Amino acid sequence: MSRSLDGDALAFQAVSAARPSGDAVYRAVWRWHFYAGLLCLPFLILLSVTGSLYLFKDEFNATLFAHRTIVAPRATAPLSPDRLLFNASEAVPGATPVTLTDPADAAGAAVVTMAEGASKTLVYLDPYTGHVLDRVPRDDEALTVVRRLHSLAYFGPVANGLIEVAAGFAIILVVTGTYLWWPRRQSGGVVTLRQTPRRRVWWRDLHAVTGFVAGAGLLFLAATGLPWSIWWGQQLRTWSNEAGLGQPRALWAHKAVSDLPMREMLTTAGWAMQDAPVPASEPSAAPAIGLGRAVAILRELGMQRGFEVSLPVGDRGVFAAAAYPHDVTRQRMISLDQYTGRPLVDVRFGDLGGVARAIQYGIGIHKGEHWGRANQFAMLAFCLATLLLAVTAAVMWWKRRPAGRLGVPPWPRDRRVAATVTGLVLGLGALFPLTGLVILAMLLADLGVQALRARLAG
Numbered sequence: 428m429s430r431s432l433d434g435d436a437l438a439f440q441a442v443s444a445a446r447p448s449g450d451a452v453y454r455a456v457w458r459w460h461f462y463a464g465l466l467c468l469p470f471l472i473l474l475s476v477t478g479s480l481y482l483f484k485d486e487f488n489a490t491l492f493a494h495r496t497i498v499a500p501r502a503t504a505p506l507s508p509d510r511l512l513f514n515a516s517e518a519v520p521g522a523t524p525v526t527l528t529d530p531a532d533a534a535g536a537a538v539v540t541m542a543e544g545a546s547k548t549l550v551y552l553d554p555y556t557g558h559v560l561d562r563v564p565r566d567d568e569a570l571t572v573v574r575r576l577h578s579l580a581y582f583g584p585v586a587n588g589l590i591e592v593a594a595g596f597a598i599i600l601v602v603t604g605t606y607l608w609w610p611r612r613q614s615g616g617v618v619t620l621r622q623t624p625r626r627r628v629w630w631r632d633l634h635a636v637t638g639f640v641a642g643a644g645l646l647f648l649a650a651t652g653l654p655w656s657i658w659w660g661q662q663l664r665t666w667s668n669e670a671g672l673g674q675p676r677a678l679w680a681h682k683a684v685s686d687l688p689m690r691e692m693l694t695t696a697g698w699a700m701q702d703a704p705v706p707a708s709e710p711s712a713a714p715a716i717g718l719g720r721a722v723a724i725l726r727e728l729g730m731q732r733g734f735e736v737s738l739p740v741g742d743r744g745v746f747a748a749a750a751y752p753h754d755v756t757r758q759r760m761i762s763l764d765q766y767t768g769r770p771l772v773d774v775r776f777g778d779l780g781g782v783a784r785a786i787q788y789g790i791g792i793h794k795g796e797h798w799g800r801a802n803q804f805a806m807l808a809f810c811l812a813t814l815l816l817a818v819t820a821a822v823m824w825w826k827r828r829p830a831g832r833l834g835v836p837p838w839p840r841d842r843r844v845a846a847t848v849t850g851l852v853l854g855l856g857a858l859f860p861l862t863g864l865v866i867l868a869m870l871l872a873d874l875g876v877q878a879l880r881a882r883l884a885g
Contacts, residue, residue, distance in 0.1 A: 595862025644809030
């Protein structure tokens with residue numbers, strides 16, 4: 428009987444030794460959570476600050492910049508678009524008008540974009556009097572600056588790629604953070620805080636509880652921001668278009684098109700349509716219909732107010748117009764033949780494929796454009812929670828860091844656990860190749876550092 432019990436005990440010990448301990452898994456996940464935070468939190472801070480500002484772009488325009496965006500409504504009819512174009516040209520001599528943005532409502536200003544070489548100037552005009560309210564270089568317009576900082580567009584494609592890497596790491600951060608937060612019979616730190624702010628455990632609990640509350644929002648913001656990324660987003664757009672789930676290619680069938688993509692003609696061409704080719708007008712001896720008639724046709728076709736229309740370029744150019752109001756179902760893009768005014772392409776939201784519609788919805792929510800204030804404040808709360816996560820992470824690290832060292836959480840002694848968790852993280856990284864490449868580089872650097880330490884110790 429004793430031999431039997433001894434054998435059972437030995438078997439139990441063997442099974443226990445073969446089974447990874449919860450502590451080992453926790454340490455491996457914690458290490459990757461630390462790495463993900465180290466790399467992406469600086470970017471998430473920038474994204475949260477700029478995103479919080481951009482959520483209230485309409486409010487900023489109606490208050491801080493009301494001198495150029497708001498006019499007094501009048502009983503008289505607005506001036507013709509051609510007259511506004513003339514006034515804008517007089518305000519920026521030597522430049523060429525390229526687009527007109529229709530006033531969004533009776534109290535809204537009209538905006539003409541003037542181009543001179545590579546530089547563009549926004550001219551704000553009172554649509555009733557033609558008075559020039561302001562002239563601003565497009566790249567210096569406050570909310571354009573915020574938007575371009577949000578995407579790191581100021582710093583070129585490599586920096587924009589870093590945003591894609593950060594978004595991938597944000598998803599890893601949420602997944603690993605959820606595992607670390609998961610209740611393990613502790614008395615606090617799940618939905619309550621322990622100790623006081625003087626103790627590291629209080630900051631750990633605040634970090635964990637904030638992550639629990641805001642994790643889903645951070646995941647949503649990362650997922651809905653990725654379609655705009657420089658590589659992954661472009662691949663998703665290409666795939667969805669090829670699969671018939673993006674732009675409606677049938678609308679371009681048997682029609683003459685130019686080599687220009689829509690994003691070259693319009694400030695906002697939408698996620699699905701920015702790569703769509705601009706249709707071509709049929710050359711004609713007849714004169715072009717002019718901007719005034721083009722705008723009138725667009726209004727007759729039911730185009731949502733606030734649309735932007737670009738002027739034709741060359742004898743085969745078109746009047747390309749797009750409206751992207753907060754109501755996503757009213758988004759629309761129309762291109763008119765410059766000689767006849769005939770619609771060459773008319774794309775409504777319902778014409779888009781399923782993937783494109785879902786992404787446009789997600790982008791609208793991401794920007795706080797659905798459901799009024801509730802959407803804005805929900806996204807603002809997620810942005811502020813992300814900032815709080817960054818602050819609490821920094822305080823935790825500061826309180827636990829060893830003197831003179833970075834304080835990276837150690838790998839567990841069980842190498843099988845480390846390899847398994849790392850494999851799972853690499854699997855997540857494979858969904859976002861730029862992130863995956865950075866993870867692989869980090870892993871190789873980590874192994875190199877460990878090998879060097881072992882050699883120095885030996």
